[in-house]
Amino acid sequence: MRKHISEEDENLYPDKKYKGILYSSPAGQDNDDDMPVFESRRASRKKREDASAHTAKRLRIPDKPSPRKRGTVKSDGSTRRSGRQQPVRGTGNSQAYSRAAVKADFFIRNVMVACAIIVVVSVIAIPTSFAKPTTNITLNDAGRILEASTAAQTVGEFIDDNKITLGPDDILETSLDAKISEDMEILIRRAMPVTVHSGDQSITINMVTGTVQEALDKAGVYPAEHDEVYPAPDTYIRSGMKIEHIVVEVQNRTEYREIPYGKDTQEDKDLEKGKTEIAQEGENGETELIFEQIYKNGMMTSEELISEVITKEPVTEITSVGTYVAPPPKKTVKISEIKKSGGGSSGGGQVSGPTTLDDGVQATYSVEVRVTAYCSACNGGTRTASGAYASHGTIAASTSQFPFGTKLFVPGYGYGVVQDTGGFSAGTIDVYIGERESCNCGNEWSTGYRTVYVIG
Numbered sequence: 001m002r003k004h005i006s007e008e009d010e011n012l013y014p015d016k017k018y019k020g021i022l023y024s025s026p027a028g029q030d031n032d033d034d035m036p037v038f039e040s041r042r043a044s045r046k047k048r049e050d051a052s053a054h055t056a057k058r059l060r061i062p063d064k065p066s067p068r069k070r071g072t073v074k075s076d077g078s079t080r081r082s083g084r085q086q087p088v089r090g091t092g093n094s095q096a097y098s099r100a101a102v103k104a105d106f107f108i109r110n111v112m113v114a115c116a117i118i119v120v121v122s123v124i125a126i127p128t129s130f131a132k133p134t135t136n137i138t139l140n141d142a143g144r145i146l147e148a149s150t151a152a153q154t155v156g157e158f159i160d161d162n163k164i165t166l167g168p169d170d171i172l173e174t175s176l177d178a179k180i181s182e183d184m185e186i187l188i189r190r191a192m193p194v195t196v197h198s199g200d201q202s203i204t205i206n207m208v209t210g211t212v213q214e215a216l217d218k219a220g221v222y223p224a225e226h227d228e229v230y231p232a233p234d235t236y237i238r239s240g241m242k243i244e245h246i247v248v249e250v251q252n253r254t255e256y257r258e259i260p261y262g263k264d265t266q267e268d269k270d271l272e273k274g275k276t277e278i279a280q281e282g283e284n285g286e287t288e289l290i291f292e293q294i295y296k297n298g299m300m301t302s303e304e305l306i307s308e309v310i311t312k313e314p315v316t317e318i319t320s321v322g323t324y325v326a327p328p329p330k331k332t333v334k335i336s337e338i339k340k341s342g343g344g345s346s347g348g349g350q351v352s353g354p355t356t357l358d359d360g361v362q363a364t365y366s367v368e369v370r371v372t373a374y375c376s377a378c379n380g381g382t383r384t385a386s387g388a389y390a391s392h393g394t395i396a397a398s399t400s401q402f403p404f405g406t407k408l409f410v411p412g413y414g415y416g417v418v419q420d421t422g423g424f425s426a427g428t429i430d431v432y433i434g435e436r437e438s439c440n441c442g443n444e445w446s447t448g449y450r451t452v453y454v455i456g
Helices: 005-013 040-057 090-132 155-161 212-219
Strands: 133-141 144-150 184-189 192-198 202-207 226-232 242-246 247-257 263-272 276-280 287-298 299-312 317-324 362-374 394-397 407-410 416-419 430-432 448-455
Touching: 192 212, 202 212, 212 242, 247 299, 263 276, 394 407, 407 430, 416 430
Parallel strands: 133 184, 192 242, 263 317, 362 430, 394 416
Antiparallel strands: 133 144, 192 202, 226 242, 247 287, 276 317, 287 299, 362 448, 394 430, 407 416, 407 448
16 A cells, blocks of 8 residues: 655655566555555466467467368269368378378367467466565655565665665664565655854755754854744754744943023022022933844834933022112101200200110110100000000100101010000100009109110
8 A cells, every 4th residue: 555645745856766566556545656656465476477368369370270181072973061062182092181281280280279378387487486576565655655575685785776865864763784574664864954044144054853942053053142033942843843033132322411400599697589590400311321232133122221320410490589678768866856855964856976885785775855654544445556565665756856666665665566555755755664553653763864875
């Protein structure tokens, strides 16, 4: 029985032609003209019998002729035969001659038959007698199981007799020197073509078996750490497999980018209100970015940011905003404007320059005035002329001399602020001494001239 040869096998093994081996194909399949097949022993015997029959047919002797019918002699001396009548050639001597001729013809025919039999027997017997003894074996050629009868003595002779070609990478599992024995199996493992694509190279190798990694080693292709291989290196190879080796390169790209500086403001009490000036110049910062780039077979396939570091901090721009307001010019108090009422020292009403008080407060100037006192019972609980309610530290004075808000230090009373008028003229002030049920200010406060100090 023949194992069918596929088109793929024909392409893989174009040189595997066998001489003197007959193949047969299963029913329903066409015979392959380019691939002979082994013949079975029964087919070989049938072939010899057909050859013998054909030879006998070529040498077959014609059938023995039928004996002649004798004629009837008429009264006129002629002989009567069936069909056409012929005259009798002679008498008794003629009849004896005819019988002798028949015997001779019969003898010759028998001799020819015997010779033919001898020839037929010789044609059959001679090749059989001198032919070498044959042995039945099985050839397993890359999975194709073939049976044959061979007269070869060794495996090498069988391979040579049948012109079986072995490639440099094919493997003959049986030694060439091995003796042929009955029912022996000769196994041939054929190398399979495998193509390795690496970069712009294409390398074809032949292997009987192995893995993708072994194919790469044989092709002299050694992938680097990041390289990719398809199929996986531990995949077993198959016929016609294509292995892709992709060269992967990893590169880093560094980029620097500016960080814009910010802006801020701050108050400056020494700068005139409404004016601004740059107190600190702004300066951009800088950041370092590192990108990882992946190249496959020389083409970049991806880029990813892997690091971002600020190498220079930005400097904020600061603008100063002025808040300083110049105080109003100080009013000069003339001695003639100070009016005294009711006695006082000869030095009363004089104005002196700046003075530092005992607690370290700086007085702008001092002036001698008449100081009186009042309380809640005197005031009646009403608001002062400035709108504020009187409390300790409230001072009533002439606004022509001391405007509202003027801060005064009065010896024996302390600090106070001018918040009321009280109907006084210049030269007199009235200090508020607090809550009282009845007005008894004259007993608690000694009215008289005192030197008061103007603060600020």
